[in-house]
Amino acid sequence: MKTESLVPTSVVGSLMNESQALLQLQEADIAILRVKKRLDSLPIKAALIKERTKRNEIEVKASQIEVLRAQGEEQAEKFQDEDAELADKIAQCQKSIDDTKDFRVITSVTRDMEGHIKRREKIEFDMGLLADRLGKIEDLAAQAAKKTKQCNDRDAELIAEYRKAGIAGQAEIDAALGRREEAAALISREHLDSYDRIRKVKGGIGATKLEGNCCSVCRIEYHDSQLSQLQTGPDISTCPICHRLIVVRGA
Numbered sequence: 001m002k003t004e005s006l007v008p009t010s011v012v013g014s015l016m017n018e019s020q021a022l023l024q025l026q027e028a029d030i031a032i033l034r035v036k037k038r039l040d041s042l043p044i045k046a047a048l049i050k051e052r053t054k055r056n057e058i059e060v061k062a063s064q065i066e067v068l069r070a071q072g073e074e075q076a077e078k079f080q081d082e083d084a085e086l087a088d089k090i091a092q093c094q095k096s097i098d099d100t101k102d103f104r105v106i107t108s109v110t111r112d113m114e115g116h117i118k119r120r121e122k123i124e125f126d127m128g129l130l131a132d133r134l135g136k137i138e139d140l141a142a143q144a145a146k147k148t149k150q151c152n153d154r155d156a157e158l159i160a161e162y163r164k165a166g167i168a169g170q171a172e173i174d175a176a177l178g179r180r181e182e183a184a185a186l187i188s189r190e191h192l193d194s195y196d197r198i199r200k201v202k203g204g205i206g207a208t209k210l211e212g213n214c215c216s217v218c219r220i221e222y223h224d225s226q227l228s229q230l231q232t233g234p235d236i237s238t239c240p241i242c243h244r245l246i247v248v249r250g251a
């Protein structure tokens with residue numbers, strides 16, 4: 001009695017025959033490809049890129065706002081300096097007026113003083129406008145800071161999600177690599193080489209199995225002669241249609 005016929009299809013390790021090992025190898029490789037594809041197409045990845053682009057735009061705006069604020073503050077300082085200077089000048093004029101009785105001097109100094117007072121009034125008005133502008137700039141800066149924080153929080157969330165998915169995916173890949181290694185050890189060098197060569201040019205699928213009168217991958221029904229040739233041949237052969245390794249029996 002052949003022991004092979006008593007072996008269930010779920011056998012593992014050294015109890016596996018080459019046909020079963022080849023199909024396990026194929027299953028493991030498909031599993032690896034699927035996980036990699038899944039990780040590559042994760043919506044998180046696209047969302048992360050979108051979020052980063054948004055954050056960069058906000059950062060550019062924030063730095064423009066900072067430039068405006070610095071310019072405004074510099075202008076305010078200039079106004080304050082000029083205003084203080086004018087206050088001194090007005091005090092000096094007042095002193096000159098108080099110290100003299102010469103009408104012409106008084107008239108001339110008064111004219112200067114009025115000029116300084118007018119300039120101070122103009123500065124006060126401009127300072128008011130500038131204060132409004134600086135207030136608006138302040139609001140914009142606060143908005144930008146809030147948006148930057150939101151982006152950073154979302155970014156951290158997405159990265160955590162991506163890592164989690166990546167870790168889960170890596171565990172699946174590691175498990176599949178384990179099954180692959182176990183299977184590969186039971187497959188002949190010749191079949192392994194053919195399998196690797198074929199799967200590279202056939203969309204990742206190098207092995208198939210006979211199901212009824214067709215191959216489980218290309219699914220084109222064989223002619224009687226093709227079928228009988230397979231059935232009388234070795235356990236592992238080549239599909240005459242798609243040219244993949246085909247497990248005829250033993251799986």
Ligand SMILES: [Zn+2]
Nearest residue numbers: 215218239242
């Ligand atoms: Zn085929």
